[in-house]
Amino acid sequence: MIPKRTISAPAGLARFPQERLSDAQLVHEVASGDRSAFGVIWDRYGKLVRGVVFGAIGPDSMNEDLVQDVFLAFFRGARSIQDGAALRAYLVGVAVRTATSELRRRKVRRWVGLSSTGELPELPVLAEDSEGRQTLRALYRVLDQLSDRRRMVFVLRHVQGLELLEIAAALEISESTVRRELGKAQLQLAALAKREPALDEYLNLRDAARGAQ
Amino acid sequence: MKQPEHERTLAAELGALLRENIEQTTVDEAASRARLLSRVSAVPRAPRLNRKWWLAAPALAAAAALIVWWRIPNRLSYEIVGSNKADSYVSAPSDRPLIVRFSDETLVEVEAGSRLRIEDTTRDGARVLLERGSAQVHVVHRPQSRWTFAAGPFDVLVTGTRFDLHWNPSSEALQLELREGSVEIRTPFAAAPVALRGGQAFRADLHERSMTTSELGSGAPTPPVASSALPSGAPQAAPSDPSARAGASSPSSANPLSPAISGAAPPVASAAKAWSKLIASGEFNTLLAQANERGVPACLQACSAADLGALADAARYTSKTDLADQSLRALRARFVRAPEGRAAAFLLGRLREGQGAAREARTWYDTYSSESPAGPYAAEALAGKMRTVSKTDGRAAAEPLAREYLKRYPTGVHAGTAHGILADQ
Numbered sequence: 001m002i003p004k005r006t007i008s009a010p011a012g013l014a015r016f017p018q019e020r021l022s023d024a025q026l027v028h029e030v031a032s033g034d035r036s037a038f039g040v041i042w043d044r045y046g047k048l049v050r051g052v053v054f055g056a057i058g059p060d061s062m063n064e065d066l067v068q069d070v071f072l073a074f075f076r077g078a079r080s081i082q083d084g085a086a087l088r089a090y091l092v093g094v095a096v097r098t099a100t101s102e103l104r105r106r107k108v109r110r111w112v113g114l115s116s117t118g119e120l121p122e123l124p125v126l127a128e129d130s131e132g133r134q135t136l137r138a139l140y141r142v143l144d145q146l147s148d149r150r151r152m153v154f155v156l157r158h159v160q161g162l163e164l165l166e167i168a169a170a171l172e173i174s175e176s177t178v179r180r181e182l183g184k185a186q187l188q189l190a191a192l193a194k195r196e197p198a199l200d201e202y203l204n205l206r207d208a209a210r211g212a213q
Numbered sequence: 214m215k216q217p218e219h220e221r222t223l224a225a226e227l228g229a230l231l232r233e234n235i236e237q238t239t240v241d242e243a244a245s246r247a248r249l250l251s252r253v254s255a256v257p258r259a260p261r262l263n264r265k266w267w268l269a270a271p272a273l274a275a276a277a278a279l280i281v282w283w284r285i286p287n288r289l290s291y292e293i294v295g296s297n298k299a300d301s302y303v304s305a306p307s308d309r310p311l312i313v314r315f316s317d318e319t320l321v322e323v324e325a326g327s328r329l330r331i332e333d334t335t336r337d338g339a340r341v342l343l344e345r346g347s348a349q350v351h352v353v354h355r356p357q358s359r360w361t362f363a364a365g366p367f368d369v370l371v372t373g374t375r376f377d378l379h380w381n382p383s384s385e386a387l388q389l390e391l392r393e394g395s396v397e398i399r400t401p402f403a404a405a406p407v408a409l410r411g412g413q414a415f416r417a418d419l420h421e422r423s424m425t426t427s428e429l430g431s432g433a434p435t436p437p438v439a440s441s442a443l444p445s446g447a448p449q450a451a452p453s454d455p456s457a458r459a460g461a462s463s464p465s466s467a468n469p470l471s472p473a474i475s476g477a478a479p480p481v482a483s484a485a486k487a488w489s490k491l492i493a494s495g496e497f498n499t500l501l502a503q504a505n506e507r508g509v510p511a512c513l514q515a516c517s518a519a520d521l522g523a524l525a526d527a528a529r530y531t532s533k534t535d536l537a538d539q540s541l542r543a544l545r546a547r548f549v550r551a552p553e554g555r556a557a558a559f560l561l562g563r564l565r566e567g568q569g570a571a572r573e574a575r576t577w578y579d580t581y582s583s584e585s586p587a588g589p590y591a592a593e594a595l596a597g598k599m600r601t602v603s604k605t606d607g608r609a610a611a612e613p614l615a616r617e618y619l620k621r622y623p624t625g626v627h628a629g630t631a632h633g634i635l636a637d638q
Contacts, residue, residue: 046245135230136234172344176526189220190220
């Protein structure tokens with residue numbers, strides 16, 4: 001039995017107990033209007049949601065707004081969530097829908113000429129690494145040729161490392177469809193990557209590095 | 214076969230490239246968090262009163278009474294017929310439809326197996342999201358009626374009408390048959406909405422990027438509708454092009470979205486569809502009906518591995534566990550070396566686990582892991598073993614499996630369970 005001690009917790013530790021709450025408890029707290037619980041959920045899943053959005057869309061200054069939109073949608077709908085334990089899957093699902101809508105919006109904007117070229121904006125991360133930037137641009141050009149669903153399957157599996165069942169739930173498709181889409185995405189990526197010199201070179205270098213190990 | 218492995222590795226390399234880039238992306242976490250919480254604060258929620266608010270209690274009470282007086286008589290209410298609940302989430306069972314009746318007598322019949330969510334109601338209508346399946350809608354027309362039925366990226370704006378709406382999230386296909394009245398459909402394809410009048414049908418396919426209208430009953434297509442504002446890569450019509458607005462009747466020489474799809478709306482389902490396609494489009498009951506017609510025992514003995522796998526999937530998705538069990542066992546007996554046969558071991562494990570037979574489930578998970586150590590269900594099988602060992606032999610016995618899971622899948626969906634097991638030790 002651990003003896004009880006009274007400790008005056010520093011302000012920075014005040015949220016500690018809430019951070020130990022389960023997802024279901026946090027959802028319940030948020031549904032009751034507790035905004036600090038909402039902050040804990042952001043801390044817990046912000047990186048995951050950001051990964052899905054960034055992975056699907058690519059570097060863009062608007063991405064952080066989309067990530068926030070995902071969490072705002074959760075906040076507004078928290079009261080209607082019936083299974084709080086499935087929060088992670090819920091957020092991934094909302095992130096997928098948000099990213100997919102954005103991708104479609106962008107395609108439409110390209111079609112109707114509201115966006116000049118459809119090219120990616122300048123990349124904030126690799127601004128000084130022109131080679132890396134070219135590789136990344138090439139990769140997103142390749143991804144642009146995949147259907148939205150196939151692109152999301154690739155991102156969720158190979159970028160976020162989600163499992164097939166989780167991907168199926170997020171995309172509201174069956175596991176067998178996920179497997180099929182994943183197989184097709186891999187085939188398509190392999191074929192398309194060969195046509196992008198920067199990407200092809202990057203993959204050859206990786207192959208060589210792996211062979212040298 | 215070496216080629217699929219090469220492609221898998223290549224995809225993993227590309228995924229790693231993106232992941233590295235995301236990890237390097239500099240985001241001001243603290244500022245982002247603060248901005249989000251600030252935005253959340255602007256979302257009105259029920260406040261907790263503190264002492265100073267009590268001073269304003271009489272005024273607040275009067276204001277609340279005013280709001281109640283103003284809102285309650287006006288905001289539409291609804292009920293699910295035959296149920297004493299009024300959930301905003303309506304999920305019709307697989308064998309019968311549900312009817313939602315709104316207080317203005319608007320009716321929404323949610324077909325068997327379909328799901329919708331009533332996102333919001335106002336005094337003039339509601340916003341209803343059809344998540345999957347079909348709904349028959351009869352909106353009672355009133356001068357200020359404003360109803361929105363959303364499905365995927367489409368919004369159907371209604372003032373008073375009767376129509377059938379179908380949305381398949383798997384194939385991302387929308388179909389609307391308008392019996393009476395008129396609607397406008399906002400699509401992701403065009404800035405201008407598509408106008409539809411009574412007696413017309415509308416179909417949109419996101420995969421094919423096509424939209425078509427046709428006359429109900431005749432099956433004859435009318436030209437593409439407001440999507441005529443869309444470009445085909447050549448110089449584009451402006452979104453404000455009059456032909457793009459209310460344009461159901463203005464002929465167009467070419468479907469700008471998909472010339473090949475500009476004919477009549479294709480049928481929703483085809484009896485000749487392969488079973489794997491039926492699974493992909495969520496038509497589980499159709500598949501089961503076809504299996505019954507063909508004769509299940511005969512199929513278990515003679516169907517291909519792909520068909521048996523599809524049959525097992527359909528049975529699992531409709532909770533027909535006996536049939537799922539038979540199909541999976543047939544796969545094991547007849548195709549143990551095929552991918553479907555190997556996957557059957559894992560699926561049998563999950564079936565048994567769901568039935569509470571943890572030991573038997575564990576055996577199946579073991580079988581799968583030894584047969585397909587890098588298979589598509591490898592992570593799930595390991596997690597299943599971790600859970601079942603924890604259940605049968607205690608959490609301490611599951612500790613090595615939890616460690617192994619976290620080592621191999623540190624961000625896997627069962628990482629929380631694994632951490633929980635380790636935290637208990």
